[in-house]
Amino acid sequence: MIVCIAEKPSVAKDIARIIGATASRDGYMEGNGYQVTWTFGHLCELKMPEDYTPMWKAWSLTALPMIPPRFGIRLKEDEGIKKQFAVIERLMQAAEGIINCGDAGQEGELIQRWVMQKAGAKCPVQRLWISSMTDEAIREGFATLKDQNQYQSLYMAGLSRAVGDWLLGINCTRLYTIKYGQNRQVLSIGRVQTPTLALIVNRQKEIDNFKPEPYWVLATVYRDTTFTATKGKFTSKEEGEQAFKTIEGKPFTITQVEKKNGKETPPSLYDLTSLQVDCNKKFGFSAETTLNIIQQLYEQKLTTYPRVDTTFLPDDVYAKCPQTMNGLFQVKHAGMAPYADLVRPLGGKPLPKSKKVFDSSKVTDHHAIIPTGMIPSALTDMQRKVFDLVARRFIAAFYPDCKYAQTTVLGEVRSIATESQPTEQAIEFKVTGRTILDPGWRTVYAKDVQTDDDEKKPEEEEERTLPAFEKGESGPHQPTLTEKMTTPPPYYTEATLLRAMETAGKLVEDEELRRAMKENGIGRPSTRAAIIETLFKRRYIRKERKRLVATPTGIELIDLIREDLLKSCELTGIWEKKLRDIEAQKYDAQQFISELKDQVTTIVHDVISDPTNRRVTVLPEEAEKKKKSKKES
DSSP states (O other): OEEEEESSHHHHHHHHHHHTOOEEETTEEEETTEEEEEOOSOSEEEOOHHHHOGGGTSOOGGGOSOOOSSOOEEEOSOHHHHHHHHHHHHHHHTOSEEEEESOSSHHHHHHHHHHHHHHTOOSOEEEOOOSOOSHHHHHHHHHTOEEGGGGHHHHHHHHHHHHHHHHHHHHHHHHHHHHHSTTTSOOOOOTTHHHHHHHHHHHHHHHHTOOOOEEEEEEEEETTEEEEEEEEEESSHHHHHHHHHHHTTSOEEEEEEEEEEEEEOOOOOBOHHHHHHHHHHHHOOOHHHHHHHHHHHHHTTSBOOOOOOOOOBOGGGGGGHHHHHHHHHTOOBTTBOTTHHHHGGGTTSOOOOOTTTBOGGGOSSOOOBOBOSOOOOSOOHHHHHHHHHHHHHHHHTTSOOEEEEEEEEEEEEEOOOOSSSOSOOEEEEEEEEEEEEEOGGGGGTTTOOOOSOSSOOHHHHOOOOOOOOOTTOEEOOEEEEEEEEOOOOOOOOHHHHHHHHHTTTOOOOOHHHHHHHGGGOSSOHHHHHHHHHHHHHTTSEEEETTEEEEOHHHHHHHHHOOOHHHHOHHHHHHHHHHHHHHHTTSSOHHHHHHHHHHHHHHHHHHHHTOOSOOOOOOOHHHHHHHHHHHHHO
């Protein structure tokens, strides 16, 4: 018998149906020479400290750092998991071969490899690697099974990540809890969690310490159009008033009218982070909610594999795109066909093939999130919203560029030389306007245009037609001097925090640059939502409307941590790059773990040696939770 192991019962059921394993058994399906079983996500985990030695059960500074000579795995403490594992173990020990049907990614590889190790599987193992759950994709995957050894580096990267998180998380959490939490409040430290919290805390401090300063803006209205002085802000009222007096009562003259045509390419296809960003901005969905919904759509065969960090498609997907487009043409929601009129103009001719969409060199394990062409039915309102974003982004990718005319008009007011001011002065003003000549891909969104920039500049939003100005024309105008105040940076939202995690805390608006920085981002697209949720659960942050606000405990924790290694996004981003390089076989996993052991040892020594009496405020309910968790462990 060949044993196939999937990550969820629902996925196993689909696979079993395709390969003919139709007889239902306790914990698996059987038939046609196959037995198809499943996990429930992680059945196994790395052993806890007390599994290595009873001396490590009690939280004690003298036991730190805890570095096992060899890491081991154990079954999770759950009766349902133990029962299912017993089925898996029995099947695997009698199997002629195993097909790993776990999710095609780092985490999926780790989940199934650990189960196979724990079950003592000795037979050959093949890998099913698919990007969607459609019947066609499953059949193609079974026709092109790969040897598991081809994915060894993927497993090593996942294992290194898990071991690294154990070493840093368990050692530093115990260290900080005992040293600074008075051993009464758990101070949770994590490789990605802590730098993410530091981002929020540092931004909050910027806001709290911000001192608004006044500035003055000189503008004037000429022919019902507001022009703004190109000098920018005046930092003193006197300087602004002097400029105002200079132009008051003098004629306004147009000095330059420049018209330039431009193009705006369609937005990139979605990776997980950009989808989470848009869902947070547009619908207020949390990162975790979006991940759960797109995972549901994937399992319903409606969209492709979601845990991806590329916005490109490989060249071989191009041939399947007309079929996908045809599926979208037939979609109906509440009796309406939302995509039919958008797909129709693309029919009857080959779809355009842009290098900004199709580039095999930019795709590793999986491609961008796109619809599969399967027609959805009975979607919830939230599922429909997420599916709609993915569908429209896919359709827009094949539309022509948006063409526009950019008009820039310069004008000036000249003062006349006087005795008190013998030299003639000129103050320059500017206005820009944009007129859409051909909406192109914007048709897909109508007024609701999606962009990749988190926040657009106000002038880029202005799509207005300016009056027909002529160079040299002159006339009266109404100047204004407006006092304004500088504003602090905005609080993080989940959308802007996800972008900051993606770029290791750097503010990057340019999409090309942002893409290049992903290698050094913190966390993986699939784990960032869970990291944010952990910060909520630990009560280090809370939500006020869309704002993410650090709690006093969260702020105190970051203030306590002096080791940059624990809270620096850049240093954590370097670790993340090394993990990616392990996956790409450019870096040695043993070296990564060895470096981390040395770093943890140094941190433990430095914190234990800290002579100050720094402490974190203990919350009453946290002290109770600490007692309870110690009893349970």
